[in-house]
Amino acid sequence: MRLYATAATAAVALLAGSVRADAQSVLSEASSSVSSVATEASSAVESATSGTPELPTFTPTTIKADFVEQFTDDWEARWKPSHAKKDTTGSAKEDEEWAYVGEWAVEEPHVFKGMEGDKGLVVKNAAAHHAISAKFPKKIDNKGKTLVVQYEVKLQNGLECGGAYMKLLRDNKALHQDEFSNASPYVVMFGPDKCGSTNKVHLIINHKNPKTGEYEEKHLSTAPAARIVKTTELYTLIIHPNNTAIIKLNGEQVKEANLLEDFSPAFNPPKEIDDPKDSKPDTWVDEARIADPEATKPEDWDEDAPFEIVDEEATMPEDWLENEPLTIPDPEAEKPEDWEDEEDGDWIAPTVPNPKCDEVSGCGKWEKPTIKNPSFKGKWTAPYIDNPAYKGVWAPRKIKNPDYFEDKTPANLEPMGALGFEIWTMQSDILFDNIYIGHSIEDAQKFADETFFEKYPLEQLLELESKPKVDEKKPARSPSDLVFMDDPVHYIREKLDLFFTIAQTDPIQAIKFVPEAAGGLAAVAVTLLAVIIGVVSMSGSTPPPNVKKAAENVKAAATDAKDKVAEAVSSGADSAKAEVNKRTTRSSS
Numbered sequence: 001m002r003l004y005a006t007a008a009t010a011a012v013a014l015l016a017g018s019v020r021a022d023a024q025s026v027l028s029e030a031s032s033s034v035s036s037v038a039t040e041a042s043s044a045v046e047s048a049t050s051g052t053p054e055l056p057t058f059t060p061t062t063i064k065a066d067f068v069e070q071f072t073d074d075w076e077a078r079w080k081p082s083h084a085k086k087d088t089t090g091s092a093k094e095d096e097e098w099a100y101v102g103e104w105a106v107e108e109p110h111v112f113k114g115m116e117g118d119k120g121l122v123v124k125n126a127a128a129h130h131a132i133s134a135k136f137p138k139k140i141d142n143k144g145k146t147l148v149v150q151y152e153v154k155l156q157n158g159l160e161c162g163g164a165y166m167k168l169l170r171d172n173k174a175l176h177q178d179e180f181s182n183a184s185p186y187v188v189m190f191g192p193d194k195c196g197s198t199n200k201v202h203l204i205i206n207h208k209n210p211k212t213g214e215y216e217e218k219h220l221s222t223a224p225a226a227r228i229v230k231t232t233e234l235y236t237l238i239i240h241p242n243n244t245a246i247i248k249l250n251g252e253q254v255k256e257a258n259l260l261e262d263f264s265p266a267f268n269p270p271k272e273i274d275d276p277k278d279s280k281p282d283t284w285v286d287e288a289r290i291a292d293p294e295a296t297k298p299e300d301w302d303e304d305a306p307f308e309i310v311d312e313e314a315t316m317p318e319d320w321l322e323n324e325p326l327t328i329p330d331p332e333a334e335k336p337e338d339w340e341d342e343e344d345g346d347w348i349a350p351t352v353p354n355p356k357c358d359e360v361s362g363c364g365k366w367e368k369p370t371i372k373n374p375s376f377k378g379k380w381t382a383p384y385i386d387n388p389a390y391k392g393v394w395a396p397r398k399i400k401n402p403d404y405f406e407d408k409t410p411a412n413l414e415p416m417g418a419l420g421f422e423i424w425t426m427q428s429d430i431l432f433d434n435i436y437i438g439h440s441i442e443d444a445q446k447f448a449d450e451t452f453f454e455k456y457p458l459e460q461l462l463e464l465e466s467k468p469k470v471d472e473k474k475p476a477r478s479p480s481d482l483v484f485m486d487d488p489v490h491y492i493r494e495k496l497d498l499f500f501t502i503a504q505t506d507p508i509q510a511i512k513f514v515p516e517a518a519g520g521l522a523a524v525a526v527t528l529l530a531v532i533i534g535v536v537s538m539s540g541s542t543p544p545p546n547v548k549k550a551a552e553n554v555k556a557a558a559t560d561a562k563d564k565v566a567e568a569v570s571s572g573a574d575s576a577k578a579e580v581n582k583r584t585t586r587s588s589s
């Protein structure tokens with residue numbers, strides 16, 4: 001791994017233009033290091049393919065929370081599919097009857113399985129409405145407490161169009177699991193939703209207007225996008241009592257929002273509103289500028305002077321051929337053989353432009369050209385001045401909003417009584433697992449360490465192995481045609497090779513031709529190879545080393561390397577540009 005850091009640092013130094021002198025030796029050393037690491041990685045991947053790595057075995061967690069669900073064998077005691085009809089009242093499809101016919105199963109994943117015996121809740125039917133819910137042992141009330149909602153989503157068949165979000169349902173006596181539907185009141189809706197180009201991790205909170213008692217959905221205004229992959233994705237929502245909401249994907253924060261500022265419509269209505277009874281007075285002057293009423297047309301302003309006049313000083317060019325016509329009969333045209341003078345009339349050759357005129361200034365009668373009239377003024381208009389009567393832009397008077405209320409802590413949610421998935425999807429086999437709903441960020445993290453972070457690196461490895469291998473015998477494509485996801489190891493190797501080959505003779509060109517290599521490709525390589533080598537070395541040995549730990553170390557190293565590159569790029573860009581300019585100037589002079 002160190003070798004990659006060396007490579008990245010070498011690229012950095014070159015960018016900054018500081019080690020031009022011994023760049024060549026550094027580069028050739030780095031290049032061969034890269035080559036050998038890449039070779040090692042390739043053969044590691046190959047040997048891993050022959051022996052599938054040993055998977056960790058699922059063990060139920062001992063972590064406690066308001067609700068923890070791992071879909072163990074007693075899951076049916078908690079979860080109940082709904083047989084409700086979808087409520088379409090008021091919608092355009094009011095006549096259509098949608099029943100929740102979609103089936104659910106609890107089973108192991110069939111795509112990139114990263115843990116033995118780890119079952120999840122699976123949406124079984126494509127293009128069907130699915131609804132299922134589980135009651136909480138006790139209602140969950142987060143007043144004054146942090147709320148943590150975390151769960152795994154595995155899109156085993158990808159996702160073109162469909163939801164994979166969960167709903168925390170309002171606690172009320174009428175909460176019948178059999179009847180759970182889209183009309184069941186919820187408190188929080190959280191999770192991915194994708195259809196075509198729309199891709200969001202929803203965060204919607206149903207908020208009660210204390211004045212009217214009505215509920216309104218408050219949507220996170222700029223929702224992050226979900227990653228549509230077949231490996232497990234971990235979704236975490238944290239709502240702090242100070243109205244801060246945080247969304248994490250795979251443990252990394254992707255969003256921090258303030259409930260009072262970043263939701264639409266806002267939780268609280270405006271204090272003042274425009275007075276609907278106020279209207280703009282007829283006498284209101286809203287013209288900011290007017291034609292100066294005191295200005296008069298100057299005496300010498302001739303409005304009738306023409307725009308163009310004949311240039312009296314012009315003389316006929318000496319080579320002008322006054323006696324040559326502009327067109328002549330085409331000397332090459334011939335009378336067609338079947339032309340009958342008596343019937344068709346006299347044959348006349350078609351005319352062509354006179355070739356003699358092409359070689360001189362012109363032919364035919366010469367006339368003086370016209371030029372722009374220097375004394376042309378056009379129509380006089382008064383200059384514009386600031387309007388002394390201008391009153392500014394009119395706006396209605398503000399009055400107190402009669403519907404105003406202020407909820408200073410929308411983070412205090414309504415009590416929640418159950419959790420449900422109520423979704424429609426075009427792709428079946430979405431798998432949900434490892435649900436945590438409670439109040440401890442640390443416990444949720446620990447839970448993720450036991451579950452998600454144990455299987456995720458293995459799922460990634462399996463995904464990598466499933467990619468088509470590059471056939472060594474086939475002629476290699478040009479490195480610039482390579483697509484990263486086709487074969488990441490090959491991609492990185494080729495790109496870095498190309499970079500170092502060019503860099504040995506001309507570092508600036510190398511950066512221009514292989515920007516990926518300079519711009520942090522090394523960092524990507526480090527992460528990827530770490531995962532591969534970490535997992536591969538694990539597969540044979542006992543006891544299995546901690547893959548997650550290794551991945552973390554390497555990730556930190558990669559981030560560090562990437563930052564260094566970024567820093568050097570910004571400081572080195574100017575000197576690089578100057579260098580390129582110098583070259584351009586030199587070669588053109």
Ligand SMILES: *[C@@H]1O[C@H](CO)[C@@H](O)[C@H](O)[C@H]1NC(C)=O
Nearest residue numbers: 146240241242243244245258
């Ligand atoms: C809100 O509270 C959390 C947890 O105490 C804290 O980490 C965060 O910085 C706070 N945010 C703001 C904006 O005060």
